[in-house]
Amino acid sequence: MENLAKTFDAEQRKRRAKKGTGTNRVFAVNDISFDVREGEMFTLLGPSGCGKTTTLRSIAGLEHPDSGVIEVDGRVLFEGRDGRKPHSVPANERKLGMVFQSYAIWPHMSVFNNVAFPLQVKKRGERPSKAKIVEQVHRVLATMELEELASRPATKLSGGQQQRLALARALVVEPSLLLLDEPLSNLDAKLRESLRFELKRLQRELGITSIYVTHDQTEALVLSNTVAVMKNGNIIQLGRPREIYENPNCRFVAEFIGTTNMLSGSVDSKNGERYTVLTADGPLALDSAVDIGTNQDVVVSIRPEAVEVHLDSRAGEVPNEWKGTVVNRAFLGEAVDHVIRVGEHEIRARGNPSISIQPGTDVFVRMDPAKLTLVPVD
Incomplete structure (x- = not known):
């Protein structure tokens, strides 16, 4: 063609x-x-x-x-x-x-x-x-x-x-x-x-x-x-x-292909392929081969399966740990979705169906830098 x-x-x-x-x-x-x-x-x-x-x-x-x-x-x-x-x-x-x-x-x-x-x-x-x-x-x-x-x-x-x-x-x-x-x-x-x-x-x-x-x-x-x-x-x-x-190349693809969390921010620093992105609720570290300069507006795409939910904190030991509160949960059969309120955002996490956390519970979400995707603003 x-x-x-x-x-x-x-x-x-x-x-x-x-x-x-x-x-x-x-x-x-x-x-x-x-x-x-x-x-x-x-x-x-x-x-x-x-x-x-x-x-x-x-x-x-x-x-x-x-x-x-x-x-x-x-x-x-x-x-x-x-x-x-x-x-x-x-x-x-x-x-x-x-x-x-x-x-x-x-x-x-x-x-x-x-x-x-x-x-x-x-x-x-x-x-x-x-x-x-x-x-x-x-x-x-x-x-x-x-x-x-x-x-x-x-x-x-x-x-x-x-x-x-x-x-x-x-x-x-x-x-x-x-x-x-x-x-x-x-x-x-x-x-x-x-x-x-x-x-x-x-x-x-x-x-x-x-x-x-x-x-x-x-x-x-x-x-x-x-x-x-x-x-x-x-x-x-x-x-x-x-x-x-x-690795979606734009927001449209990221949102159209499956479920994802989209967090807006700007590039604060870059060291090789390791970026630090400032969002309204704190910094996020992530790895990306996309070439984007500092101070540029970006979107971070986070798939629900890349979000871990824990009751204990390891702040200072692991990157990208945020404190939040479970506001909703849904049993999907093969998985459980939790919706966690973190500052201005609601983040969806998808995990093992044996783990189900009551709404209203304070939790800590962790996001592996290798599983986050940097998406240029359209």
């Missing part, structure tokens, strides 16, 4: 809202570029309206970009530059697989026929023999653990089975690239969690190059080799899931 741009003309909407004139171009995708390595799961992550689905649909040929280049496996699918008439391969000739949010399963067909259909409608010269179609369909159904349901009407499947059927139909054509548009969002929480790992296993075993679109941060962290966080049509940060979670 190179310099992809897609705009929508919002002139009529502007006229209705303001009764004015003129043009107002809205960027759905704003000059984005990225590479997807063979065999990896690449995820476009962001809130609604950030441009992730428009990007995916542009790759599929369901949207027509204004400019840019889309190339898959050495084949140019779209190219538009310098106002010239763009070159665009029709969607049905791109040889890509796509799984939609709604699955788009044909209700009047059986499981077998749903999967066989993409092979049956191929051009005569590319269409496999009937025996080959049967072989390919049964192989994919076996991979998806749907072989015993081959003759069942598609409408008689559970939500999880329909999701696997949609995936089987996309895979049967052996696409060079698989596109997935929030395929798990219609499932209940427990099924969604189990299918995340199933998708990850299948993608790894089959080695399919995939682009996945989601607004679910956990989904992106579990499934992806690479994550591109999007906002307002732009890619804000691109990297490995752990890198983005532990």
Whole structure:
């Protein structure tokens, strides 16, 4: 993907809202570029309206970009530059697989026929023999653990089975690239969690190059080799899931990827990668490779799991110990969250479920400098 741009003309909407004139171009995708390595799961992550689905649909040929280049496996699918008439391969000739949010399963067909259909409608010269179609369909159904349901009407499947059927139909054509548009969002929480790992296993075993679109941060962290966080049509940060979670490059990414405590302050001193940041409730020591000068405003991102809660003090022995009072707690099953009032701030700490401290109790919070993240002010 190179310099992809897609705009929508919002002139009529502007006229209705303001009764004015003129043009107002809205960027759905704003000059984005990225590479997807063979065999990896690449995820476009962001809130609604950030441009992730428009990007995916542009790759599929369901949207027509204004400019840019889309190339898959050495084949140019779209190219538009310098106002010239763009070159665009029709969607049905791109040889890509796509799984939609709604699955788009044909209700009047059986499981077998749903999967066989993409092979049956191929051009005569590319269409496999009937025996080959049967072989390919049964192989994919076996991979998806749907072989015993081959003759069942598609409408008689559970939500999880329909999701696997949609995936089987996309895979049967052996696409060079698989596109997935929030395929798990219609499932209940427990099924969604189990299918995340199933998708990850299948993608790894089959080695399919995939682009996945989601607004679910956990989904992106579990499934992806690479994550591109999007906002307002732009890619804000691109990297490995752990890198983005532990080292967000801006406040938006830090707050969007999981839960975090955000403390504002300014850089008081710097010694190598060890910073001292002054906040309203005291100094914080932290380690960061980000190059920020003294006296500059910053934000310190502190994940709840990086906050330790103790009833005793070790002031002077350990850095970043603050005194506070528990104001709330929540049992999450696998963990307990405590909300601790420290001066002007409320800090969330996440710890072992066996430790539960009564609200109103005075405690001491400790924050390891290596687990804090320095984020430049946007």
